[in-house]
Amino acid sequence: xxxxxxxxxxxxxxxxxxxxxxxxxxxxxxxxxxxxxxxxxxxxxxxxxxxxxxxxxxxxxxxxxxxxxxxxxxxxxxxxxxxxxxxxxxxxxxxxxxxxxxxxxxxxxxxxxxxxxxxxxxxxxxxxxxxxxxxxxxxxxxxxxxxxxxxxxxxxxxxxxxxxxxxxxxxxxxxxxxxxxxxxxxxxxxxxxxxxxxxxxxxxxxxxxxxxxxxxxxxxxxxxxxxxxxxxxxxxxxxxxxxxxxxxxxxxxxxxxxxxxxxxxxxxxxxxxxxxxxxxxxxxxxxxxxxxxxxxxxxxxxxxxxxxxxxxxxxxxxxxxxxxxxxxxxxxxxxxxxxxxxxxxxxxxxxxxxxxxxxxxxxxxxxxxxx
Amino acid sequence: xxxxxxxxxxxxxxxxxxxxxxxxxxxxxxxxxxxxxxxxxxxxxxxxxxxxxxxxxxxxxxxxxxxxxxxxxxxxxxxxxxxxxxxxxxxxxxxxxxxxxxxxxxxxxxxxxxxxxxxxxxxxxxxxxxxxxxxxxxxxxxxxxxxxxxxxxxxxxxxxxxxxxxxxxxxxxxxxxxxxxxxxxxxxxxxxxxxxxxxxxxxxxxxxxxxxxxxxxxxxxxxxxxxxxxxxxxxxxxxxxxxxxxxxxxxxxxx
Numbered sequence: 001x002x003x004x005x006x007x008x009x010x011x012x013x014x015x016x017x018x019x020x021x022x023x024x025x026x027x028x029x030x031x032x033x034x035x036x037x038x039x040x041x042x043x044x045x046x047x048x049x050x051x052x053x054x055x056x057x058x059x060x061x062x063x064x065x066x067x068x069x070x071x072x073x074x075x076x077x078x079x080x081x082x083x084x085x086x087x088x089x090x091x092x093x094x095x096x097x098x099x100x101x102x103x104x105x106x107x108x109x110x111x112x113x114x115x116x117x118x119x120x121x122x123x124x125x126x127x128x129x130x131x132x133x134x135x136x137x138x139x140x141x142x143x144x145x146x147x148x149x150x151x152x153x154x155x156x157x158x159x160x161x162x163x164x165x166x167x168x169x170x171x172x173x174x175x176x177x178x179x180x181x182x183x184x185x186x187x188x189x190x191x192x193x194x195x196x197x198x199x200x201x202x203x204x205x206x207x208x209x210x211x212x213x214x215x216x217x218x219x220x221x222x223x224x225x226x227x228x229x230x231x232x233x234x235x236x237x238x239x240x241x242x243x244x245x246x247x248x249x250x251x252x253x254x255x256x257x258x259x260x261x262x263x264x265x266x267x268x269x270x271x272x273x274x275x276x277x278x279x280x281x282x283x284x285x286x287x288x289x290x291x292x293x294x295x296x297x298x299x300x301x302x303x304x305x306x307x308x309x310x311x312x313x314x315x316x317x318x319x320x321x322x323x324x325x326x327x328x329x330x331x332x333x334x335x336x337x338x339x340x341x342x343x344x345x346x347x348x349x350x351x352x353x354x355x356x357x358x359x360x361x362x363x364x365x366x367x368x369x370x371x
Numbered sequence: 372x373x374x375x376x377x378x379x380x381x382x383x384x385x386x387x388x389x390x391x392x393x394x395x396x397x398x399x400x401x402x403x404x405x406x407x408x409x410x411x412x413x414x415x416x417x418x419x420x421x422x423x424x425x426x427x428x429x430x431x432x433x434x435x436x437x438x439x440x441x442x443x444x445x446x447x448x449x450x451x452x453x454x455x456x457x458x459x460x461x462x463x464x465x466x467x468x469x470x471x472x473x474x475x476x477x478x479x480x481x482x483x484x485x486x487x488x489x490x491x492x493x494x495x496x497x498x499x500x501x502x503x504x505x506x507x508x509x510x511x512x513x514x515x516x517x518x519x520x521x522x523x524x525x526x527x528x529x530x531x532x533x534x535x536x537x538x539x540x541x542x543x544x545x546x547x548x549x550x551x552x553x554x555x556x557x558x559x560x561x562x563x564x565x566x567x568x569x570x571x572x573x574x575x576x577x578x579x580x581x582x583x584x585x586x587x588x589x590x591x592x593x594x595x596x597x598x599x600x601x602x603x604x605x606x607x608x609x610x611x612x613x614x615x616x617x618x619x620x621x622x623x624x625x626x
Binding site: 210232233236301302317 | 559610
């Protein structure tokens, strides 16, 4: 306000005392001042460069290391000394090396994190730590289609489903990236509602949208259910994590629910959102998880970028199971079963699921008879 | 309740507008260069095209002896920006509404010079979308603030055409704005964790400024506008940095 008062008085003074020529000079002066301010602002805007790294090989290496240093959330959990990793890999990088050589070194550095969610993505390659490729496969789609479904199955929303001869429903969801429609799910569960139990097969399901996890789990619960905890980094320090936030799923209203015994089939290929699905289903009372430990991957991945345009994906927001445990290295099954490689006509994991459901339904039938 | 307030505001604007002598009602198109830096999405600064559509109404308030004027600006702007490696793009879409009232001094320095200054308020919101990011594909922007605006106009003739030269600066000072925590996902917000999302904006953590310089060419009943606009948005909170700059040519016409 002081400035306005000064201008007001001063301007009156100009009007009353100065000749028109002097006034025009003042106008020019004011306009010049305004333009100077404008140019200054433009220069300030243009000069505020945020990028800290050069786009040469060393600069890109340092950018990658720094992005991970400031954003990755599992350093302490995995006991990785990231500074030591830097000193070990930095000596291998020089500006004279090719892009492919740099990519390989950066990819190797990221593998130190033992994280399936961490990838370096370039035009020519994607670095990855897919340890599940080295574990038993424990899933054969052709075997199930041929020997259990007789190539007679239905498909909707990325889910294949059918009722097995033992009167147990079977559904295989191959990717949580396939969007599930509530209407589709109603029709699937309506068809399977006559079955005495249900087998949900998420083997080799590499993950996808967590919203699909919620959509699916909501059909198997009767009341608001603790699904787990989520947290996020609040700063650049390795331990700057928020308080875990408890999140809940609620049963979907006005849609079909399935509350009979359920068995979830898992293997090491069940990763990320699929791992999350298994961790939540395992906590439900009427669900048994059968097969192998899941592939893990409980960090919600974020993506960032290097000056040369390579993208880096990394675990950023840890998600815990309903017991508050991290499942980064997988969810153990309730019943551990491996498939027999020498028996191409039987899926031992599916057979175990059928046995478990048979026992459960027998017990239920006996209890009902006794009552 | 909200509707009632809007109706009252609308009636107020109509009444003061009808009483005014000056009548600026201008549709504008901006085209130029924008740079976008949003560390939630990427540490890299992107650059590219800035496009905007706007409407401006300005009235002198006769009820207050022409000492005051009000100005309403409504706009939407779109930035299509690219990284230096030319392998990724961001899309930024924003909308804003700005209202101010200014005390004016007619013929303050010279006979044809008007100066004015007064309080302003602005609501601006939108999103930036990254085409390839995984769980951080968008950054939501929203702020409401109050500040000060100042304007200088000079009526003259160029090539026998009446022209109004104008410079205006808008400088928000205080407000409220949205920002997630450092690496907080929108999924977590969707799950219900809405702590620490609203922040008090002041010059310690946020600085916005819009500068406009241009000329209105009065051709009979038609007025054409040509000008230059510079827009700056900068904030730094929760270790997140935003620094957006736009430079654009402004063309407009009254209807």
